[in-house]
Amino acid sequence: xxxxxxxxxxxxxxxxxxxxxxxxxxxxxxxxxxxxxxxxxxxxxxxxxxxxxxxxxxxxxxxxxxxxxxxxxxxxxxxxxxxxxxxxxxxxxxxxxxxxxxxxxxxxxxxxxxxxxxxxxxxxxxxxxxxxxxxxxxxxxxxxxxxxxxxxxxxxxxxxxxxxxxxxxxxxxxxxxxxxxxxxxxxxxxxxxxxxxxxxxxxxxxxxxxxxxxxxxxxxxxxxxxxxxxxxxxxxxxxxxxxxxxxxxxxxxxxxxxxxxxxxxxxxxxxxxxxxxxxxxxxxxxxxxxxxxxxxxxxxxxxxxxxxxxxxxxxxxxxxxxxxxxxxxxxxxxxxxx
Ligand code: GLY
Numbered sequence: 001x002x003x004x005x006x007x008x009x010x011x012x013x014x015x016x017x018x019x020x021x022x023x024x025x026x027x028x029x030x031x032x033x034x035x036x037x038x039x040x041x042x043x044x045x046x047x048x049x050x051x052x053x054x055x056x057x058x059x060x061x062x063x064x065x066x067x068x069x070x071x072x073x074x075x076x077x078x079x080x081x082x083x084x085x086x087x088x089x090x091x092x093x094x095x096x097x098x099x100x101x102x103x104x105x106x107x108x109x110x111x112x113x114x115x116x117x118x119x120x121x122x123x124x125x126x127x128x129x130x131x132x133x134x135x136x137x138x139x140x141x142x143x144x145x146x147x148x149x150x151x152x153x154x155x156x157x158x159x160x161x162x163x164x165x166x167x168x169x170x171x172x173x174x175x176x177x178x179x180x181x182x183x184x185x186x187x188x189x190x191x192x193x194x195x196x197x198x199x200x201x202x203x204x205x206x207x208x209x210x211x212x213x214x215x216x217x218x219x220x221x222x223x224x225x226x227x228x229x230x231x232x233x234x235x236x237x238x239x240x241x242x243x244x245x246x247x248x249x250x251x252x253x254x255x256x257x258x259x260x261x262x263x264x265x266x267x268x269x270x271x272x273x274x275x276x277x278x279x280x281x282x283x284x285x286x287x288x289x290x291x292x293x294x295x296x297x298x299x300x301x302x303x304x305x306x307x308x309x310x311x312x313x314x315x316x317x318x319x320x321x322x323x324x325x326x327x328x329x330x331x332x333x334x335x336x337x338x
Contacts, residue, residue, distance in 0.1 A: 004198035008131065009209040010151060017131060017155040017205065019198045024048060024119055024158040027092070032115045032153060034088035039080055041103035042094040048121050048161045050094065057083045061102060065237040068098050068138050070146065076106040087111040090153070096122035096169070097129030097241065101144070104135030108150030115153045121161035123173020124242055127180070127200035128221075130155050132208040142299040143229040149213055157201070159194050171280060172242025176200070178278045179223050179245060182270075183207075183317060189277065219319045222302065223310045224248030230296035234288050246280035252311055254331035255323070261313035270312075283335065290332045294325070 003020030018026055027050060031038070038056040043063050050056075059079045061072050085091075091114055093103030100118040107116035120130035136147020162170075177188050177196065180203050188196050204221065211218040228248035231239050239247075253270035256262045275282045284293075294307075302308040306322035313320075 002194075004194070004201075006198060006201045006205050008151070008205045010212055013151050015152060015154050017157065017201050019126070019157040019159065019201060020194060021159050023156055024050065024160075027117065027119070027156060028053060030117060030154040030156070032088070032090050035090040035115070037083065037085055037089040038092055039083055039085050039089070040092045040094055041076060041099060041106065043096075043099055046095045046099075046121055046161075047164045048094055048119060048158060050092070050119075061099065065098060065138060065143075065232070068102055070137055070139075072102055073106050073109065073137060076102070077110060080106070080110050085110065085114065087114050090115045090117060092117050092119065093130070094119045094121065095125070096120065097125045100125055100130040101135050101147075102137060104133070104150050104152065105137060105147055108135055108148040113150065116150065118152050118155045119161075120155065120157055122165060122169050123162060123197070124169070124176055126157040126159075126162075126197050127173060128176045128204065130157075131201055131204050132218075132221075133212065142233055142296055145299070145301070151212075157197055159197065162193070168240065172240045174278050175224075175242030175245040175280055178274055178280065179221070179249065180204075181273055181278075182223060182249065182312070183220055219302065220310055220317045223317055224250075224252050226297055226300050226302065226307075226309050227251040227293065229300060230293045231284065231288065233296050234292040235285065239285070243281060246274050246278070247282055247284055249274060250282045251284075251331055251335060252309055254334045255309060255327055256311040256313055258327040258330035258334070259311070259320075259323070261311055261320075266312065284332075284337045286338065288337070290329075290337045293332075293337070294328065 006017045040058045091107035093100040104116050107114045118130040120126045133149045133151035135150050136144040139145045180200050224245045228244035231244040253267050257267045274280050308321045311320045
């Protein structure tokens with residue numbers, strides 16, 4: 001099967017994303033030439049073991065979003081110090097999006113910036129989290145509120161690690177793939193898995209290359225994410241990211257519909273793609289209250305000028321700030337959120 005190499009083009013910080021079967025064996029060649037040591041950040045039961053010809057240590061962090069916090073960054077940093085990791089060495093993140101977000105932020109902070117390579121092992125990680133340099137951790141108040149832009153020096157998506165991916169994790173990944181469907185109109189499900197991942201990476205690479213720091217176009221990658229982050233947080237992470245993104249895109253469609261940005265047909269199309277084609281859940285769990293969701297959405301990083309969403313409309317998908325709460329209520333009413 002063909003391997004794919006996609007470049008995230010960022011001048012002297014450009015880097016390759018390799019996608020294919022068995023491509024983790026390319027890691028040794030992609031290590032920075034200056035590196036004398038490698039610190040691997042991973043979790044228990046990650047189905048990808050590395051065999052490196054360089055001094056290395058493995059730092060195992062806890063499973064679950066509750067470990068995506070500043071305490072974990074402290075724990076990792078103390079292990080870096082004990083190992084003697086220097087600024088010319090390299091950190092390697094091996095795992096899902098939580099691991100690569102945390103490993104990336106630890107690398108960004110270590111000695112004010114140490115190289116990082118990501119080997120995502122989940123579909124969400126491969127098509128989204130490990131690409132584009134967003135790193136960070138959560139606070140009690142919300143998701144990813146502390147972090148840094150820190151581009152990796154390479155990303156290696158070895159599709160062999162998806163062979164044992166639990167079905168729920170695959171569904172979560174499809175939430176992000178469906179997002180790319182709305183951004184491009186591509187029929188991504190028609191592609192075989194390796195090609196599908198490579199195409200998603202290519203879409204994201206182009207968006208990130210054009211707007212690395214999210215001063216404009218990159219914000220479209222947050223389609224469905226304003227409500228999604230609030231859903232994850234208010235369900236205490238019982239809802240996983242991709243599941244929440246799917247519901248978040250349905251909410252964004254209702255909101256755009258309430259604001260007369262899209263018509264009935266386009267709203268129905270969201271249900272068709274997300275529920276009928278991608279077979280993802282579209283309802284907010286009954287235990288979650290709209291007042292909690294609104295409070296969390298006010299803490300979203302995009303909410304600089306009032307409640308802010310990425311919304312569909314005649315001018316394509318774009319950021320809309322200062323959204324009146326009456327439209328949010330109408331969207332929640334339509335989705336029967338209490
Ligand atoms: N996951 C959204 C972004 O990378 O911009």
